Structures are given as C-alpha cells and as structure tokens.
Amino acid sequence: MPIAKVTRISASAPDDVAGLETAIARGDIRPEGILAIFGKTEGNGCVNDFSRGFAAQSLGAMLERHVGAAAREVCLVMSGGTEGGLSPHWLVLERGEGMAEPGPALAIGRAHTAALAPEHLGRMGQVEQVADAVRRAMAAADIADPHAVHFVQVKCPLLTAARIGAAQARGASVATTDTLKSMGLSRAASALGIALALGEVAHGDLADAAIGTDAGLWSGRASCSSGIELMGHEVVVLGMSPVWSGRLAIAHGVMADAIDVAPVKAALAALGLSPDGAGDQIVVLAKAEASRSGAIRGRRHTMLDDSDISATRHARAFVGGVLAGLVGHTELYVSGGAEHQGPDGGGPVALIAPRPL
Structure with a gap:
C-alpha cells in the first residue's frame, strides 16, 4: 500500500x-x-x-x-x-x-499541465486547464470523493512584458498588461479551477468577468502561488484515502479573517491534537490576504495603503505570526494572495500531522 x-x-x-x-x-x-x-x-x-x-x-x-x-x-x-x-x-x-497503520491516511497526487498561452491567463481557459489537472492529481492519489481532498497547491504562471508582447504579436489580447496584476489573475483563475474540480462552484457561475472580481466565488481548499519560473501549472492534491496507509493525516479549516484561529484549532482537534501539544510535528499550509474592506472585525488596517510594501507581504507576515503563535514554530508555508481562496480577508489552512498512538 x-x-x-x-x-x-x-x-x-x-x-x-x-x-x-x-x-x-x-x-x-x-x-x-x-x-x-x-x-x-x-x-x-x-x-x-x-x-x-x-x-x-x-x-x-x-x-x-x-x-x-x-x-x-x-x-x-x-x-x-x-x-x-x-x-x-x-x-x-x-x-x-x-x-503500516490501515487507512484512510494522507494521500498525495500530482499533475502537470502544458504551457498556458498568455492570452488564456486569468480567463476561463486557465480555469479549465487547472480543473482538469486537479482531477488527474486526485486520480493519482486514489481519491475518488472530492470531499476527501483537504488542500490543493497550484504553482501557476504570470505575465511578463515579453510574454505579453509575444501574444500581441500573434494578434491575441491578454487579460491585463500589468505584470503584477497578472499574478493575482493567475492565482484567481487557478483557484476557481480547483473550486470547479472539487464541486465548490458550478460551471455556469463562472465567466471571464468573474475572475478576480466576484469575491463570493471561492474554494476552501485552494492554495495558488504564481511565479515567473514556469508557463504551465504544477498541481499537488493532498487528502485522505482508504487506499493509503500510515500515521499521517490531514485536516483543514477556513479562516474567516486574518485572526480567526477557531477553524485552525478545530482542524488540530480533528487530528487528535491540541494547540498546547502541537509543537514542531505540525506541518502548516496556509493562505493569507488583506481584506478588500480595509478592516479586520471593524477596525481599520493599512495593508492596502502602503505604497512601499505590497499588501500580500503584509498579510503573509501577519497571518504567519498568528499561526506561529498557535502551533509553536515558524517554519510555516504561508502563501500570500488569496484571490478566490477562502472568503475575502481569510483563507484556507491545512494541517498535516501523525495521528496520536
């Protein structure tokens, strides 16, 4: 097994x-x-x-x-x-x-996609490509039930001036000519692809115009990180499968805002752990995003108003501190930019740990 x-x-x-x-x-x-x-x-x-x-x-x-x-x-x-x-x-x-210990246990599946044409980035073409890859990664992990998926990590591309120019030279238009904004659009489309594959959104509710704008559409298990180093997608599905064995298990929660630790505590409890007993054995995977409202529980934050440091950097540091204080270590995989990855200002958190003996 x-x-x-x-x-x-x-x-x-x-x-x-x-x-x-x-x-x-x-x-x-x-x-x-x-x-x-x-x-x-x-x-x-x-x-x-x-x-x-x-x-x-x-x-x-x-x-x-x-x-x-x-x-x-x-x-x-x-x-x-x-x-x-x-x-x-x-x-x-x-x-x-x-x-080893009989399942269900942590299961891992992966999939790669072909290079994405720049004109499809941030549009339905990217959504469909990622959704297909998520389904293939689930199959590779022997996970048949989408509800058994607890976290999907996608590495997605971004646009550069050269990539935009290449598309325009072919007579194609791109979703944005702002390279920084392209990172958010790529994460947004990838997250909606995950949501589509897991049944969290309906295909009929998706359209190019909704990508990066309709905050009501989101996945509670998506984590997307864009980068200059690739043009395709790398997709990793983490979940529980009866086909797998071993002590490792995964649970997840969705933070409603940047200081909402209750769902994380619930995920710890689902693993048979408490915050006091979590410690160094816990692997933390999380998304962080500055709320568009400019407030956290009614009190103003200034992450969106800083011209020197991007809001994603502020959010990573802030949520990282909140979660580190809960689990007791700082080697946390906290990724910024949570477009369609959890509710506005919040984000999914997954925890991996060995089940208590």
Missing part, C-alpha cells in the same frame, strides 16, 4: 540543498519516492522574485543527480516571501510502499 511521508527541512538560502542531501544520505528520504517539494524562499514574492526560480533550479539539479530525468516530474512549488518571522524551509512530500 502507498504510504505518505512529509519531511520539513530548514533552508539557509534559496540554493541550500545540503539538508535534503543529508537526509537522502542517511536514508531518511528516498529520492525516487519524492512527488513534490514545497519551498518558502526569502524573496519579495512579486514578479521579480527570482529566489523561486533559483530554488527550483537548485533543487532540480540536486534531484537529477539522484534520479536522472525523473527529476523533471517532481513538482517544485516555490512560494516567495518570508516576511516577519516566517522561516525559509523545504517540505518534501514522498510516496513509499509497504504496510
């Missing part, structure tokens, strides 16, 4: 693969079993954040030394921005085989 393994490794820089190399040398990680690596890197998380590409290149080269061309199948999902006290780190998601 398949058995999932998740290993968190500290990183001193975007090209620091020494910890992963050591874990492989010790036999703690089997490189041939690695399905995906999520990484938090200390860039700005914006269009020009090359720490993501640097990290992906470094990890890819290291994996290729161990598994050859198969390294290209590993989903390398790098999220830039470790503002506040967030710590750079890698999350290595691995599939093994054997017999």
Whole structure:
C-alpha cells in the first residue's frame, strides 16, 4: 500500500540543498519516492522574485543527480516571501510502499499541465486547464470523493512584458498588461479551477468577468502561488484515502479573517491534537490576504495603503505570526494572495500531522 511521508527541512538560502542531501544520505528520504517539494524562499514574492526560480533550479539539479530525468516530474512549488518571522524551509512530500497503520491516511497526487498561452491567463481557459489537472492529481492519489481532498497547491504562471508582447504579436489580447496584476489573475483563475474540480462552484457561475472580481466565488481548499519560473501549472492534491496507509493525516479549516484561529484549532482537534501539544510535528499550509474592506472585525488596517510594501507581504507576515503563535514554530508555508481562496480577508489552512498512538 502507498504510504505518505512529509519531511520539513530548514533552508539557509534559496540554493541550500545540503539538508535534503543529508537526509537522502542517511536514508531518511528516498529520492525516487519524492512527488513534490514545497519551498518558502526569502524573496519579495512579486514578479521579480527570482529566489523561486533559483530554488527550483537548485533543487532540480540536486534531484537529477539522484534520479536522472525523473527529476523533471517532481513538482517544485516555490512560494516567495518570508516576511516577519516566517522561516525559509523545504517540505518534501514522498510516496513509499509497504504496510503500516490501515487507512484512510494522507494521500498525495500530482499533475502537470502544458504551457498556458498568455492570452488564456486569468480567463476561463486557465480555469479549465487547472480543473482538469486537479482531477488527474486526485486520480493519482486514489481519491475518488472530492470531499476527501483537504488542500490543493497550484504553482501557476504570470505575465511578463515579453510574454505579453509575444501574444500581441500573434494578434491575441491578454487579460491585463500589468505584470503584477497578472499574478493575482493567475492565482484567481487557478483557484476557481480547483473550486470547479472539487464541486465548490458550478460551471455556469463562472465567466471571464468573474475572475478576480466576484469575491463570493471561492474554494476552501485552494492554495495558488504564481511565479515567473514556469508557463504551465504544477498541481499537488493532498487528502485522505482508504487506499493509503500510515500515521499521517490531514485536516483543514477556513479562516474567516486574518485572526480567526477557531477553524485552525478545530482542524488540530480533528487530528487528535491540541494547540498546547502541537509543537514542531505540525506541518502548516496556509493562505493569507488583506481584506478588500480595509478592516479586520471593524477596525481599520493599512495593508492596502502602503505604497512601499505590497499588501500580500503584509498579510503573509501577519497571518504567519498568528499561526506561529498557535502551533509553536515558524517554519510555516504561508502563501500570500488569496484571490478566490477562502472568503475575502481569510483563507484556507491545512494541517498535516501523525495521528496520536
């Protein structure tokens, strides 16, 4: 039976693969079993954040030394921005085989898409492409019931001046010529693709005009991070499957706003843990977004008014601090920009931990 393994490794820089190399040398990680690596890197998380590409290149080269061309199948999902006290780190998601505690248990599936034409970014073409990839990743994880999916991580592309120019030279129009806004549109379309695949929204409710604008359409299990380092999508589905075995389990909640920890506590309880007993064993995956209203529970925030630092960076730091105080460590995969990923100002949070013996 398949058995999932998740290993968190500290990183001193975007090209620091020494910890992963050591874990492989010790036999703690089997490189041939690695399905995906999520990484938090200390860039700005914006269009020009090359720490993501640097990290992906470094990890890819290291994996290729161990598994050859198969390294290209590993989903390398790098999220830039470790503002506040967030710590750079890698999350290595691995599939093994054997017999362990009977399921249902954590299951991992992945899928890649072809390159997305720039004119489809932020439009229904991207929604459909991501939805198809989510369904394929679910099948790879042996998850038949969409309700058994607890988190879907998508790495999606963005537009650059060169990509916009290439589309326009072919006579095609793009959803935006603002490269920073293209990041949000790409995350938005990807999130709606996840919502469509999981049955959280109906196809008839979706249209180009709703992408990035209709805050009433959202997924409670989507996490999308855009980057300059790819033009396709890398999709990783995390859920519970009776086909998988092992101690690891996953639960999720949806924060209604940036300080709403009650759903996170409920997810801890679903795993048989309490905040006081959570500690370093908990893997945290979360989205963060500054509310469009400019307020949190009726009190004004200034994240949207800062001309020096983007609101996504403020939100990552703020939500990261809230969650770190709850679980007791700072190696949290908190991704900014939560368009259609949870309600306005809130966002999905997934927790992975071994079930108590």
